[in-house]
Amino acid sequence: MQRSFLSRLTGLAAWFAALLIAFPIIWMLVTAFKTERAAIAVPPLLIFKPVLGSFAAATAQTGYLSFALNSIIVSLGATLFAVIIAFPAAYAMAFRPGRHTQGLLIWMLSTKMLPPVGALVPVYLIYRDVGLLDTRTGLIILNMLMNLPLVIWMLFSFFKDIPAAILEAALVDGVNTRQQMQHLLLPLAAPGIASTALLSIILAWNESFWSINLTAAHAGTLAAFITRFSQPEGLFWAKLSAASVLAVAPVLLFGSLTQRHLVRGLTFGAVK
Amino acid sequence: MAGGTKVGGRREGRGWPLLSPAVIVLGIWSVVPLAMTLWYSTRYYNLLDPGRHFFVGLRNYDLLFSDPGSLTAIANSIILVASVLVISLIVGTALALLLNAEFPGRGAARLFAISPFFVMPPVAALIWKNLLLNPLNGLLGWMMGLFGLPVIPWFSTAPMVALIIIVSWEWIPFATLILLTALQSLDSSQIEAARMDGAGPLARLRYIILPHLGRPVAIVVMMETIFLLSIFAEILTTTSGGPGDATTTLTFLVYIRALLDFNVGGASAAGVLAIVLANIVGLFLMRSVARSLNR
Numbered sequence: 084m085q086r087s088f089l090s091r092l093t094g095l096a097a098w099f100a101a102l103l104i105a106f107p108i109i110w111m112l113v114t115a116f117k118t119e120r121a122a123i124a125v126p127p128l129l130i131f132k133p134v135l136g137s138f139a140a141a142t143a144q145t146g147y148l149s150f151a152l153n154s155i156i157v158s159l160g161a162t163l164f165a166v167i168i169a170f171p172a173a174y175a176m177a178f179r180p181g182r183h184t185q186g187l188l189i190w191m192l193s194t195k196m197l198p199p200v201g202a203l204v205p206v207y208l209i210y211r212d213v214g215l216l217d218t219r220t221g222l223i224i225l226n227m228l229m230n231l232p233l234v235i236w237m238l239f240s241f242f243k244d245i246p247a248a249i250l251e252a253a254l255v256d257g258v259n260t261r262q263q264m265q266h267l268l269l270p271l272a273a274p275g276i277a278s279t280a281l282l283s284i285i286l287a288w289n290e291s292f293w294s295i296n297l298t299a300a301h302a303g304t305l306a307a308f309i310t311r312f313s314q315p316e317g318l319f320w321a322k323l324s325a326a327s328v329l330a331v332a333p334v335l336l337f338g339s340l341t342q343r344h345l346v347r348g349l350t351f352g353a354v355k
Numbered sequence: 356m357a358g359g360t361k362v363g364g365r366r367e368g369r370g371w372p373l374l375s376p377a378v379i380v381l382g383i384w385s386v387v388p389l390a391m392t393l394w395y396s397t398r399y400y401n402l403l404d405p406g407r408h409f410f411v412g413l414r415n416y417d418l419l420f421s422d423p424g425s426l427t428a429i430a431n432s433i434i435l436v437a438s439v440l441v442i443s444l445i446v447g448t449a450l451a452l453l454l455n456a457e458f459p460g461r462g463a464a465r466l467f468a469i470s471p472f473f474v475m476p477p478v479a480a481l482i483w484k485n486l487l488l489n490p491l492n493g494l495l496g497w498m499m500g501l502f503g504l505p506v507i508p509w510f511s512t513a514p515m516v517a518l519i520i521i522v523s524w525e526w527i528p529f530a531t532l533i534l535l536t537a538l539q540s541l542d543s544s545q546i547e548a549a550r551m552d553g554a555g556p557l558a559r560l561r562y563i564i565l566p567h568l569g570r571p572v573a574i575v576v577m578m579e580t581i582f583l584l585s586i587f588a589e590i591l592t593t594t595s596g597g598p599g600d601a602t603t604t605l606t607f608l609v610y611i612r613a614l615l616d617f618n619v620g621g622a623s624a625a626g627v628l629a630i631v632l633a634n635i636v637g638l639f640l641m642r643s644v645a646r647s648l649n650r
Contacts (some may be wrong), residue, residue, distance in 0.1 A: 090456065090457065090458065091458075093453060093456045093458060094456065094457075094458025094459060095458075096453055097453035097454050097456060097458055097461075097464055098458070098460065098464050100449075100450055100453055100468065101450075101454070101464040101465070101467040101468040102464075102467055104450070104467065104468050104470070104471060104524075104527065104528070105467040105468065105470045105471070107471070107479075107482045107483065107486070107487060107524065108470055108471065108474060108482070110482070110486055110487070110494065111478075111482050111486060114486055123492040124492075125491070125492055125497055126497055127494050127497060168376045168377050168380060169377060171373035171374070171376070171377075172373060172374045172376070172377035172378070174373060175370035175371075175373040175374050176370070176374070179370040181370065185645070187374070187378070189641055189644070189645050190381075190385075191377070191381055192640075192641055192644060193385070193637065193641055194381050194384055194385040195581070195637075196581065196630075196633050196634050196636075196637030196640075196641075197384075197385065197388065197389065197630060197633070198581075198584055198585045198606065198629050198630060198632075198633045199585055199587075200585060200587070200605075200606045200609045200610065200626060200629050201388070201389070201392055201609075201626045201627070201629050201630035201633070202388035202389075202392065202626075203609060203610070203613055203614075203622070203626065204391070204392055204395055204609075204613050204619055204622050204623050204626055205387065205388040205391035205392055205395070206388060207613065207614070208391075208619070209391075228380070228381075228384045231377065231380065231381060232381065235377060260373075285473060288475070289473070289474075289475040289476065291475060291476045291477055291587065291588035292585065292587045292588065295477075295587075295588060295591065296610070296614060305475070306475050306476070306477055306588065309475070309477045309478055309481065309592075310477040310588060310591065310592055313477070313481050313592055320485050320486060320492075323481060323485065324482075324486070327478040327481065327482070330475060330478060331473065331474050331475060331478055334473045334474075334475070335470060335473050335474075337473075338469075338470070338472070338473035339466050342465075342466065342469070345469075345532060346532055346533055346536045349529070349532075349533070349578065350533060350574050350578060
């Protein structure tokens with residue numbers, strides 16, 4: 084009896100804490116449905132007539148759609164290239180490990196130790212000279228580089244979970260490496276590849292440092308859009324909230340899908 | 356390496372064509388920017404003064420370390436990282452313990468608790484700056500007023516505290532998620548046995564659960580440190596490093612030097628310092644990850 088009361092109390096406390104953590108997001112969502120006047124009302128309005136005007140105003144903002152399109156192209160493009168490069172590498176390390184495999188994995192992880200700001204000057208100068216400043220290609224390259232170690236590690240850790248005997252059996256049947264990867268590993272590891280790709284998309288979508296510093300009018304992603312939008316229009320809370328909701332919603336959705344494998348990816352397999 | 360993963364006893368040489376694209380790409384990425392930053396850090400080079408571009412030895416470093424602003428920036432970086440680490444670990448552990456219990460709607464509650472992790476930095480910063488912490492119209496100001504507390508103009512009187520609040524909110528979910536995963540891998544029979552032996556909840560926490568969290572805590576500390584040293588958009592959208600240099604971190608200092616002052620040499624020297632700091636932490640991380648590979 085006492086125990087069930089205690090566990091009910093724990094459940095209540097857990098729900099309260101979880102909602103408290105999520106509250107700023109919920110409050111942003113609420114604000115997005117207010118008029119500008121209602122958004123800054125004191126005391127804050129809890130009961131109000133929801134309007135969609137702020138969403139219309141935010142999306143009508145010059146360039147909003149192209150920023151959104153840039154976010155989609157950059158995050159998908161960077162992820163596609165990262166997975167294409169990582170897939171064979173992870174295959175080789177998982178199924179044909181050699182003396183150098185472990186050192187290689189650690190070295191790949193070590194490339195994450197370069198803080199973006201340590202590469203800012205050279206990347207800026209190179210991009211300026213080859214005309215990659217403010218281009219989607221430039222952002223795709225950088226996001227791909229930032230995510231590649233993580234994608235390789237995550238794929239590697241998923242591949243290790245696949246029994247090698249299955250691939251071995253195919254080899255006996257005279258299947259070559261390419262066929263093995265394409266017809267066996269790809270379908271077998273599909274859920275793992277999907278989780279990896281989702282995490283890479285999320286990270287690229289939210290990437291702000293390069294997007295803010297290397298883009299202007301053409302290739303900016305939504306992170307850059309929100310940052311710039313906030314400067315002259317910071318007082319329009321409802322509009323800003325609506326724009327933010329639209330920028331965050333897809334990733335919140337993706338995030339809830341890949342939640343289970345998030346830890347494996349973010350800790351490079353150190354915690355499973 | 357776990358046994359039985361070798362296919363057909365092939366030699367490792369066969370793997371190189373498959374590995375080379377990744378190795379080449381990452382090889383370039385790990386050498387070229389670093390070499391260029393090192394090179395520029397020994398040169399006088401300002402984009403606003405394009406005619407002059409020459410070797411100055413260690414003068415940029417000399418200027419960097421004799422400038423009180425850069426010492427402030429290093430101190431600010433350390434304060435930000437350390438505070439966020441402490442807060443996210445304490446709150447994260449508490450949250451993970453709560454969310455590890457059995458209760459209705461646990462999956463949904465977990466999703467709510469980790470949701471801030473998916474919010475992009477400028478959005479996270481702006482929610483707090485405007486909707487919550489604004490002294491005139493913000494929700495928190497109004498709530499504090501209800502309790503008779505003074506209204507605090509956060510970003511002018513306590514900018515670092517405000518920044519720490521924002522960044523902690525972003526990183527609590529990361530700590531929670533990793534500690535929660537670790538808790539779930541804890542053998543429940545062990546806890547049950549301790550309970551049977553008369554160990555109370557506090558004793559179980561102290562002697563079984565917390566020791567089990569040692570390694571995941573280390574991972575959280577190291578991963579978060581690497582990301583926290585690079586915090587940028589949150590500062591840009593809230594304080595722009597100010598007032599004065601109250602919230603200028605090392606990362607933000609490099610940004611100011613490079614893209615506002617166009618001082619390539621000075622920015623590179625500060626960049627090298629940032630790289631060194633990150634790699635000190637990184638070394639520990641890699642050792643701990645390498646150990647997990649061998650398990």
